[in-house]
Amino acid sequence: MRFTKLSLFCELGIICLVLINAGWCAVFERKVCQGTNFKLAPLGHPDDHYRAMVRMYSNCTVVLENLEITYVQEYHDLSFLKSIEEVRGYVLIGVNNIDVIPLENLRLIRGHSLFEDRYALNVLLNNNRNESSKNTNGLRELRLRSLTEILKGGVKIVHNPFLCNVETIQWLDIVEHGSYVHVSREIGAQCRPCDSGCYSGSCWAPGPENCQTLTRLSCAEQCSRRCKGPKPIDCCNEHCAAGCTGPQPTDCLACRDFQDDGACKDSCPPLMLYDPINYQLVPNPNGKYSFGDTCVKQCPHNFVVTDNACVRSCGSNMQEVEENGIITCKKCEGLCPKVCNGLGTGELVNTIAVNATNIDSFINCTKINGHITIMQMTFKGDVHTNTPSMDPAKLDYFKTVKEISGYLLIRDWPKHLKSLSAFENLEIIRGRTKLQSTIGFAALNIPHLEHLGLRSLKEISDGDVVVRNNPQLCYTDGSYWTKLFRSEQQRIRTGNNAAPHICVQQNSTCDSMCGDEGCWGPGPSMCVFCQHVSRRGCCVSHCNLLNGDPREYMSDNVCLACDPQCKALNGTASCHGPGADQCTECAHFKDGTHCVAQCAHKVQGPNNRLVWMYPDKSRQCQPCHANCTHGCSGPGLHGCEPKGSCLCPVDQSANDNEQLSS
Ligand SMILES: *[C@@H]1O[C@H](CO)[C@@H](O)[C@H](O)[C@H]1NC(C)=O
Numbered sequence: 001m002r003f004t005k006l007s008l009f010c011e012l013g014i015i016c017l018v019l020i021n022a023g024w025c026a027v028f029e030r031k032v033c034q035g036t037n038f039k040l041a042p043l044g045h046p047d048d049h050y051r052a053m054v055r056m057y058s059n060c061t062v063v064l065e066n067l068e069i070t071y072v073q074e075y076h077d078l079s080f081l082k083s084i085e086e087v088r089g090y091v092l093i094g095v096n097n098i099d100v101i102p103l104e105n106l107r108l109i110r111g112h113s114l115f116e117d118r119y120a121l122n123v124l125l126n127n128n129r130n131e132s133s134k135n136t137n138g139l140r141e142l143r144l145r146s147l148t149e150i151l152k153g154g155v156k157i158v159h160n161p162f163l164c165n166v167e168t169i170q171w172l173d174i175v176e177h178g179s180y181v182h183v184s185r186e187i188g189a190q191c192r193p194c195d196s197g198c199y200s201g202s203c204w205a206p207g208p209e210n211c212q213t214l215t216r217l218s219c220a221e222q223c224s225r226r227c228k229g230p231k232p233i234d235c236c237n238e239h240c241a242a243g244c245t246g247p248q249p250t251d252c253l254a255c256r257d258f259q260d261d262g263a264c265k266d267s268c269p270p271l272m273l274y275d276p277i278n279y280q281l282v283p284n285p286n287g288k289y290s291f292g293d294t295c296v297k298q299c300p301h302n303f304v305v306t307d308n309a310c311v312r313s314c315g316s317n318m319q320e321v322e323e324n325g326i327i328t329c330k331k332c333e334g335l336c337p338k339v340c341n342g343l344g345t346g347e348l349v350n351t352i353a354v355n356a357t358n359i360d361s362f363i364n365c366t367k368i369n370g371h372i373t374i375m376q377m378t379f380k381g382d383v384h385t386n387t388p389s390m391d392p393a394k395l396d397y398f399k400t401v402k403e404i405s406g407y408l409l410i411r412d413w414p415k416h417l418k419s420l421s422a423f424e425n426l427e428i429i430r431g432r433t434k435l436q437s438t439i440g441f442a443a444l445n446i447p448h449l450e451h452l453g454l455r456s457l458k459e460i461s462d463g464d465v466v467v468r469n470n471p472q473l474c475y476t477d478g479s480y481w482t483k484l485f486r487s488e489q490q491r492i493r494t495g496n497n498a499a500p501h502i503c504v505q506q507n508s509t510c511d512s513m514c515g516d517e518g519c520w521g522p523g524p525s526m527c528v529f530c531q532h533v534s535r536r537g538c539c540v541s542h543c544n545l546l547n548g549d550p551r552e553y554m555s556d557n558v559c560l561a562c563d564p565q566c567k568a569l570n571g572t573a574s575c576h577g578p579g580a581d582q583c584t585e586c587a588h589f590k591d592g593t594h595c596v597a598q599c600a601h602k603v604q605g606p607n608n609r610l611v612w613m614y615p616d617k618s619r620q621c622q623p624c625h626a627n628c629t630h631g632c633s634g635p636g637l638h639g640c641e642p643k644g645s646c647l648c649p650v651d652q653s654a655n656d657n658e659q660l661s662s
Pocket residue numbers: 058059
């Protein structure tokens with residue numbers, strides 16, 4: 001029978017429908033809740049704390065973070081804990097004044113996060129601390145009767161003067177080998193013994209229903225991990241966690257890694273498969289994303305797709321990009337875009353200048369919405385607004401900025417800086433707000449400024465440019481300003497800068513590699529345009545097309561390196577574009593159209609079958625015969641390595657009795 005399932009994820013109140021297949025439907029429902037990370041901190045009155053727990057855990061099956069049960073009083077009802085079956089982080093039961101913790105259906109603690117860096121199950125200080133009361137309230141029964149596996153982390157059960165029976169538990173059946181187990185035997189607790197029917201006398205509490213269920217220590221030798229009984233036929237599938245009801249991967253109580261359509265697996269089916277006939281990756285019609293410990297056909301609403309998984313947010317250096325209605329993570333080129341408020345916007349709406357109080361808000365910004373003004377007050381501070389002086393080194397925060405939507409005004413600058421180097425990566429000044437309604441960029445009255453150094457500036461969309469009264473400033477006479485302008489009205493106003501003949505005398509002229517448009521300062525990295533070609537922002541005479549290291553190709557007068565997998569050729573171009581599929585010849589091996597360092601060890605082929613690869617005489621990667629089980633050195637079943645490691649006899653007539661094993 002073909003089973004098809006409709007999964008229902010209820011995450012933080014959002015209900016996500018994930019249709020896994022169409023057809024006959026069974027409903028598989030698990031409510032997921034977030035859990036907490038408060039440790040033993042009291043959160044207000046115990047009753048408020050209790051109500052927060054009820055809200056968090058009612059009807060919850062899987063706790064994504066930690067399950068923390070703390071400050072419960074004897075009159076609180078904890079029956080809502082009975083729905084919990086799995087905790088991904090740790091379990092903490094601490095400082096409670098209640099007899100029984102009824103976590104009766106908790107099977108598995110994954111221990112993705114641990115208490116005190118080593119404990120996954122923690123039962124601490126569950127006694128009544130009210131000295132004046134004769135009351136002997138405190139935890140007596142830890143009814144964890146379904147708990148059979150802790151995947152990571154140890155156990156700490158201390159300072160519970162009334163707790164019974166836990167010292168009988170065989171922890172080695174539950175925790176991984178080598179985990180810390182710290183269970184103190186309390187003196188003075190009046191306890192009833194385990195039921196006489198409990199296997200090897202271990203139980204969580206009195207009564208036959210509270211006996212410990214062993215799923216590892218009692219297994220037959222043949223079992224790889226867990227079992228449901230002592231016979232070899234009782235072994236669980238290797239992908240099961242906690243235990244099982246039968247031998248199949250569909251019979252697990254929980255999955256160690258991933259759950260796909262009811263079966264436990266070590267990974268979700270890949271989204272792409274290698275097609276060994278056409279040498280390319282092709283979409284796998286059965287591919288799935290991993291979502292927590294579940295394989296899903298589509299990521300739930302509001303989750304971001306990355307590689308093979310659904311995640312809450314992209315990792316560092318990645319940004320969310322929407323393509324065809326799917327939000328995916330893409331690696332940022334350089335710093336990820338970050339838009340910040342400039343002066344005149346948001347919290348800086350009434351701020352006159354960049355200063356020590358606001359400079360930190362410009363860290364990592366790539367785009368500034370608003371304008372930027374640097375003036376004396378910036379560095380000196382201001383007593384009226386209680387602004388301290390600013391460390392000039394902090395100007396370097398502007399090195400990440402590529403765009404300013406308003407204007408840029410420089411009226412003061414640190415003595416030791418000869419150029420506006422803090423803005424060397426600024427590409428565009430939009431001039432949407434202008435100084436005195438006319439100015440987009442101004443550098444005024446800076447006695448020691450020698451060159452502007454705005455080497456990345458490509459556009460000033462609106463507003464005039466005013467560069468005046470900078471007595472040492474050279475390189476201002478180029479025709480470049482007009483190339484940056486985008487409107488007819490824009491004007492350049494210069495005056496009282498260093499005299500052109502003085503600049504020539506002191507060699508403050510553009511590098512010979514620069515084009516006629518001029519430059520922003522000395523050297524081949526300051527050219528507005530290159531005379532010839534450029535490499536990594538520097539003007540050079542030619543690209544390394546036929547010699548030099550690394551070999552390059554040319555695109556729009558820019559020299560770009562060939563892929564390292566291309567062979568460096570003499571007398572002819574080594575590549576004609578980026579990437580390992582644009583090489584003229586390969587340095588090592590060729591897999592389809594791509595140059596590679598090694599043929600892939602093995603690739604996933606159709607029907608989820610692994611296909612091995614080998615390099616042929618012309619160093620082209622070829623698929624091994626599909627029946628080779630350990631790789632090959634040549635084509636056909638004869639090429640299988642080690643010899644005879646194929647699924648079927650090479651030549652049945654040669655030796656009928658020979659049993660070839662894999
Ligand atoms: C828990 O589930 C029951 C039955 O489905 C429902 O009546 C109840 O309102 C749920 N409680 C919460 C807090 O969601």
